[in-house]
Amino acid sequence: MFLEDAVISHEVINSPVRSYTEWDPLEEVVVGIVDDATFPPWHPALEPVLPTGQHETFRREQGRPFPTELVRAASRELEEFVRVLEGEGVTVRRPEPIPQTRPYSTGAWTSTGMYAAMPRDALLVVGEDIIECPMAWRSRYYESLAYRPLLKEYFHGGARWSAGPKPELLDELYDLEWSEPAAGEPTRLVVTEFEPTFDAADFLRFGRDIVGQKSNVTNDFGIAWLARHLGEDYRVRIVEFDDDHPMHIDASIMPLAPGKLLVNPERVPKIPQMFKAWDMLPAPTPVMPDSHPLYMTSKWINMNVLSIDETRVVVEAQDEPMIKALRDWGFSPIPCNFRNFNSFGGSFHCATLDVRRTGTLESYLD
Numbered sequence: 001m002f003l004e005d006a007v008i009s010h011e012v013i014n015s016p017v018r019s020y021t022e023w024d025p026l027e028e029v030v031v032g033i034v035d036d037a038t039f040p041p042w043h044p045a046l047e048p049v050l051p052t053g054q055h056e057t058f059r060r061e062q063g064r065p066f067p068t069e070l071v072r073a074a075s076r077e078l079e080e081f082v083r084v085l086e087g088e089g090v091t092v093r094r095p096e097p098i099p100q101t102r103p104y105s106t107g108a109w110t111s112t113g114m115y116a117a118m119p120r121d122a123l124l125v126v127g128e129d130i131i132e133c134p135m136a137w138r139s140r141y142y143e144s145l146a147y148r149p150l151l152k153e154y155f156h157g158g159a160r161w162s163a164g165p166k167p168e169l170l171d172e173l174y175d176l177e178w179s180e181p182a183a184g185e186p187t188r189l190v191v192t193e194f195e196p197t198f199d200a201a202d203f204l205r206f207g208r209d210i211v212g213q214k215s216n217v218t219n220d221f222g223i224a225w226l227a228r229h230l231g232e233d234y235r236v237r238i239v240e241f242d243d244d245h246p247m248h249i250d251a252s253i254m255p256l257a258p259g260k261l262l263v264n265p266e267r268v269p270k271i272p273q274m275f276k277a278w279d280m281l282p283a284p285t286p287v288m289p290d291s292h293p294l295y296m297t298s299k300w301i302n303m304n305v306l307s308i309d310e311t312r313v314v315v316e317a318q319d320e321p322m323i324k325a326l327r328d329w330g331f332s333p334i335p336c337n338f339r340n341f342n343s344f345g346g347s348f349h350c351a352t353l354d355v356r357r358t359g360t361l362e363s364y365l366d
């Protein structure tokens with residue numbers, strides 16, 4: 001027998017997903033994993049964002065695992081990070097490992113994966129909505145599958161669960177002629193406007209304002225899709241920094257509390273007008289030695305900290321200048337070893353997805 005005219009509830013009640021800012025008190029967080037971390041197949045989209053010194057390595061190692069010792073060391077640091085967060089009263093969730101070396105295909109192309117280390121890149125939480133992002137790298141096409149058990153659970157618990165339009169990632173999406181622009185030339189981005197793409201890490205949540213950037217993975221089409229998806233409660237606002245190789249906004253600016261913005265002194269010479277009532281805290285120069293491998297980022301990954309609330313912030317244990325600066329600015333830095341994890345392309349903000357923070361939807365920017 002069929003139920004006649006059964007109305008399925010559309011209400012979002014008591015959602016386990018609810019986060020409006022980067023600094024409200026953290027209740028539940030997803031922390032990534034480095035299991036099976038694999039160099040992605042070489043592709044033109046990687047060229048503008050990998051450190052120049054790493055291109056050779058990526059071309060050579062494609063499809064092979066990252067060095068075992070480094071994976072082990074990063075894994076131990078992730079465990080330490082989890083203990084730190086739990087010690088501060090935060091519920092920590094982890095993705096399910098998915099095979100990263102197994103080839104997959106859309107019919108038009110074939111790839112292997114990379115990792116599930118950076119939930120910040122693949123998933124965007126805005127209010128009670130958790131969004132799977134249409135990522136521009138073929139090697140990240142199925143990355144959100146590692147989070148599917150969590151996504152299903154959150155949906156059953158009452159969250160909204162969305163996904164950007166599944167991209168095709170055909171050659172038309174990429175500027176296959178991409179090359180380093182000459183000095184003084186404008187930044188050249190490798191993604192075209194063929195279809196909407198964006199990574200969650202190109203956006204930061206400031207209540208009603210979602211501040212984002214165009215990048216080598218986020219195009220105007222993707223930004224427009226997100227703005228329309230979020231609707232009238234939110235304003236998506238785009239900023240541009242002095243960054244010739246933009247990908248992910250969270251090593252350029254990081255809000256730590258209302259009115260307190262950590263900024264990259266090399267990339268943010270002038271603070272955007274919308275932050276005019278905010279204090280700017282220039283990030284101290286990174287102390288990471290040159291000998292430490294950073295496969296996918298600059299040393300400015302030191303400013304990729306995670307706020308537990310408006311005072312507590314997790315910082316890399318060996319980054320003394322950052323610990324001191326944050327203390328001087330009135331924060332309570334919580335040190336955690338993370339250098340080996342940093343080698344994989346991110347730090348505490350990248351490695352996490354704040355699923356739930358206490359707080360309500362407010363305005364913080366001009």
Ligand code: ARG
Nearest residue numbers: 201247248251297298346350
């Ligand atoms: N592109 C940034 C830099 O090299 C790194 C940002 C990493 N962020 C992330 N969410 N994976 O400085």
